[in-house]
Amino acid sequence: MNAPAIRTVLGDxxxxxxxxxxxxxxxxxGSPLLPGQELDDAEAALAELNAFAAHGGGAVVQWTPWGMGPRAEELPALSRRSxxxxxxxxxxxxxxHYGQDELEGVRDGLAELFVEELTSGPVKAGLIKVAGAYHRLDDHARHVMAAAAEAHHATDAPIGVHLEAGTAALDVLELLCGSHGVEPRRVILGHLHRFPDTRIHRQVAEAGAFLAFDGPSRVHHGTDWRLLDSLAALADAGHVRQVLLGGDTVTSAARSTADGPGMPFLLSGLRPRIESELGPDIASVIFTENxxxxxxAQWRQP
Structure with missing residues (x-):
């Protein structure tokens, strides 16, 4: 069995x-839902990475999936330079987030597409990103998640899930884990801070999944003030080893080099609060160990 490794754009x-x-x-x-607000400037991306590194940041996980302008070919240079x-x-x-023609072109071969991007070419992906709908899983979500589960079983890649407004977390786990046999520890549920129901958070954690809280993005500030309470509740329940934190910067205005907190705020603003209220050991677990x-993953080559 292969030793666990993290697949970065510069290799494992x-x-x-x-x-x-x-x-x-x-x-x-980039998305048609955010016209004119695309993140498409490589030098601005480098400046954000440099600002994050200046505060001790060592790694960034880009959740931009196929068809939304991930520009994977530019990521290795940014990683090296920063x-x-x-x-x-x-x-x-x-x-x-897609045109109908785009979806029709890949719909019948999604699992193969995901596996190819995870295992082939000079820049390999290290995560499968999927998405639910608001308080439910529509037909599109079910189809994509089935393909993601197939690709996971072929490669062992982790699956990251966009929960619309933080909802349908338990439905996602029932589909991916109950129906498609993905181990809960291989699932990362994102945007949970947008639905700050600590009971749901605890149920997700008890099931074994990772919980990703990804404020303080500028566009999701409405629930940021509850973030520390959510983290404290999980820590008190013994689930701190399943918590992840991210910035989820989705527009150029949200970058630290523009008018937003951006990536550095995770370490310059949020981490000191976690260290003060929950302790430096818990901060280290959340930002580094988890x-x-x-x-x-124990990467497999199909």
Missing amino acids: IAPEELGTCDAHDHLFI GVHVISATGLHQAR PARAFA
């Missing part, structure tokens, strides 16, 4: 090499 590394991690963010992304490990994603978002486990 041992989990202990990852360092302090922004577990959910974007260097490049000294920050970068993990990229394959996968597919909600249907509304990502090293969540994104590691």
Whole structure:
């Protein structure tokens, strides 16, 4: 059996090499839902990585999936120039982020597409990104998640899930784990801070999945003030080893080099609060130890 490794854009590394991690963010992304707000400037992406590194950041996980402008070919140079490990994603978002022709072109071969991006070419993805709908899983989500599960079983890649407004977490686990046999520890549920129901958070944690809280993005600030309470509740329940944190920067205005907190705020603003209120050991677990486990895989080549 292969030793666990994290697949970065510069190649596989041992989990202990990852360092302090922004577990959910974007260097490049574009969507018809955000016209004119694309992240498509490589120098701006480098400036954000450099700012993150200046505060001790060691790794960033880009959750931008296929078809939304991930520009994976540009990530290795950014990683080298900044000294920050970068993990990229394959996968597919909600249907509304794509044109109908785009979806029709890949719909029948999604699992194969995901496996190819995880295992082939000079820049390999290290994560499969999928998405639910609001309080439910529509037909598109079910189809994409079935393909993601197939690709996971072929490669052991982790699966990251966009939960729309933080909802349908238990439905996702029932589908991926109950119906498709994915181990809960291989699933990362994102945006849980947008639905700050500590009972749901505890149920997800008890099931064994990772919980990704990805404020303080500018566009999701409405629930940021509850973030520490959510983290404290999970820590008190004994689930701190399943918590991940990310910035989820999705527009150019949200970057630290523009008008937002950006990636550095995770370490300059949020980490000191966690250290003060929950303790430095818990902060280290959340920012370093947990990502090293969540994104590691025993990679298989189909």
